[in-house]
Amino acid sequence: MPSNRTRREFLATGAGLAAASMLPTLVFAQAGATFRIGSLCPISGGGSSYGSGMQKAIEIAIADVNAAGGAGGRKLELFSEDSQTKPDAAVLAAKKLIEVNKVQAVIGTWASGVTLAVMPLTDAANLIEMNCSGAPAISTEDKKDLVWRFQATNDRFGAAFAVIAEKRGYKRPATMAFNNASGIGNTEGFKKAWEKKGGQIVASVVYEPSRPSYRSELQQILAAKPDVIVTGSYLPDTTIILREWYQSGQDVKWIIPGWAANPDLVKALGNEVCEGIISVDSVSNENAPSYKSLDAQYLKATGKSLSSNVYAAMTYDMVICIALAMEAAGANATVAQVNAKIRDVANPPGDKVSSFAEGKKLIAEKKKVNFEGASSRLDFDQYGDVTPDFGVYVIEKGQLVRRDVVSI
Amino acid sequence: MTTAVDFVNLALNGLVEGLLIALPALALTLVMGIARFPNAATGDYMTVSAYAALGVQKALGVAIAVAAIGAAAAGIAVALFFHLWVFRALARRRPVASLVASIGIAFLVRALLTLFVGQEQQTFQVALVRAWNFGGVRLLPTDLYAALGAIVAMAALFALLHATPIGRQMRAVADNPDLARASGIRAGRVMLVMWACTGALCAVGGVLMGVKAVVMPELGWELLIPAFAAMILGGIGSVPGAVAGGVLLGMVQELSIPFVGPSYKIAVTFGVMLAVLLLRPRGLFGSAPAAR
């Protein structure tokens, strides 16, 4: 970032924001040569356990693309901001990315509230927006088809839960949801899909975040004698609920989203409590070459396996999708032209490719490509949403063992 | 349908939660009674203590009861540090100055904790045992221990206040600071002891809460509003009041679930607090008038 030097000197004078108003000329001076990507990951706040990894994956992807000689004749340039997992902070951060850094795409927004708050801005500026959010409203609010969702919607998660519950022969499901858009979205998605199959929910409860105990809520659910409890929950509340459930001694099975039922949960509760819990997550495209190569790079960069952060694979794919679309749209394409090519390069038909370099070569040969991402097959529907497969993991002796893969 | 057994269970849950809330409420009411301001950093003193206990348990592999000693040391140290640095200097100013400073301390402590320990949850290693079941009334052993721990801490505080010379001095300062000074009580020493007690109460509260729930940087901050409410309900400055307020709030909260659900239960506690204050502006046990 060539402007850093100058900016640093400006700010070192202590003039702060006032000095920043002098920047526009500097920014314009370097526009045009690169395609500018703004990353707006949840570095702090509720999504902080994922944010840094997501941003790291973006950096890896950009390095990959630039190492292959850039896309559509241009290199990619990255500007990063922290959404703080809060809509109002994210709006200002997005404004900064759009106005100060003149980015052409804002990617990596995570919480639904953040995406919903940022979308109107990117829409108004006709920029590409790519997110990992679950709220169904994102599909309907996206009027210009500029918004791309790399995460399964809450509805799809719920539908996957229903398929799993049916397959395993459960008859009396109950639901427990954390009181936010995603928590409720999961259990309501489940209810919708389950009732469509002619089933009935025997009890349901929505509970408040950050409580020291969920015994009373749990008691209400257990009183209905369910054979399985489906949750839309997060790690801390799941830890407390399961600990209290185990002590209560009542026999019931659990279907829990993967971001809550993970190795940290086992670490917190021990093998015995977690035995038999079913953890469901959208599966990354683990057998794809793109996943394997990213996994190696990610491990090197962060010291962690890519499987510890499903969103990192998604943000990586965001960059590759944009780059392939740029390549397909040709030199100096506008944002709208690039955006129009995203479905082309990600969806079938076409030759399956799993890296930018591979795709670039085929596009140069005038072939139609179909990018198979690290996060999923990446086939976008008319709303710009993907439909990943869902992995069904059962916790056995403290290990998450994959037992099934469900497609909806 | 909610049966009688269910209500007994709900009341039990409420009792345990209430006892845990009573600890920070006690810490608040001590400061309120003697230093005369609402200490918004109370919850964060709890969090520091909980992390200290975790650290001790991880480092030495000792039982939680032993680790709690480390927590108490941390709680007392933090409470005394901020007393000596901030609150002592603000003693002669309006209470709101100390209140605002305590909000600053709350922010500072929580942010530093997050900086050093991260935002991921941590848990105490506790052996989980099945609940004792008495005809459907379930008693969780961990809940019983938590309740016992809280009761022991309260009893110790009560004994200190009523059976030791320094305790009598503390009560004298709380009742009438001018009279206490006139009769030769050294206010500085009383303050130190009071803050040490506050730190210790926060430590017990933090560890018990950490054992029952999970340890995160927001652990204590989230308890601040209920603890405030318990203190107000019981009457500012009253030790039995804080306990009664905590227990009453806990039970009302849980028992209201069948009627209003788990979200509005929090608003219900606020309603109860308001109702009590309207009928009895000094709270249940308060002696100092809360009204102007």
Add this chain to the structure above:
Amino acid sequence: MTAYLVAVGIVALIYMLLTLGLNLQYGYTGLINFGHVAFFAIGAYASALLTLSGWPMAPAFAVGTLLAGLAAWPIGLLSLRLSDDYLAVVTLGFSEAVRITIQEERWLTKGVQGLPGIPRMFQSLGIGEYAEIATLALLVVVNAAAVALVVHLVRSPYGRLIQAIRDDEVAVEALGKHPARLKVQVFMVGAALAGLAGGFYAHFITYLSPDQFLPLVTFYVWIAMIIGGPGRTAGAVAGATILMVFLEGSRFTRELVPGVSEVQLASVRIAMIGLALILMTLYRPQGIFGERKE
């Protein structure tokens, strides 16, 4: 760049309006309101819901402002019966009760799903990016009007009475005035300003959800007031500006502090705010620009 500064300016001015309201309540009258965010939320939701159902913006703002003021009425009455500490906690509890109500009454507010697509101000004029500049200008005017209102209130005989209440309520009563009614009115005016700020906020962010109205917002406003100096109208203006420069400025300082990751930076930012609050109360209780009085 300009548009970004405009956006930061809009948020700063929204906080300024909030701070002016709180400053009127606390700085001049000594009413301790720790539930300011409740009135902000009421104004925001009222205005958003009305415009989403087809109302024009101006009356929606007016209703939001009015509702926020009215919601303060019972709390104002309560403030007459309760001493400072009790009032602080009661107002804090009130703001949480309001937030939970917004969250739970899904038929009205869509609950935790939030309200997307709230219309922007001046959007219908079709003046593109100038709409935000117009918003900023309007906010400047509104803030100036609010400052004028506060100054007028403070300088009027009424205002001197208000300040007298803060300093010695009994004496005011002895003069045969009714401090009670005045206090309730001041409380309501302050809350109405917060409601108005809420309207601007809703139509600027365009997406509302209950978790944007946590007590943290109240604390930020208190911080702005304390930095600027309570009881000083210019202080409210300065305090809100400094708070905003501090919160937003850290985006630009990141490159200046090597070796601090972004996660850490978020913590450092909060820690700095806390430290500033402690140091201000200890050493500059009159605010950074004020002259030492105490």
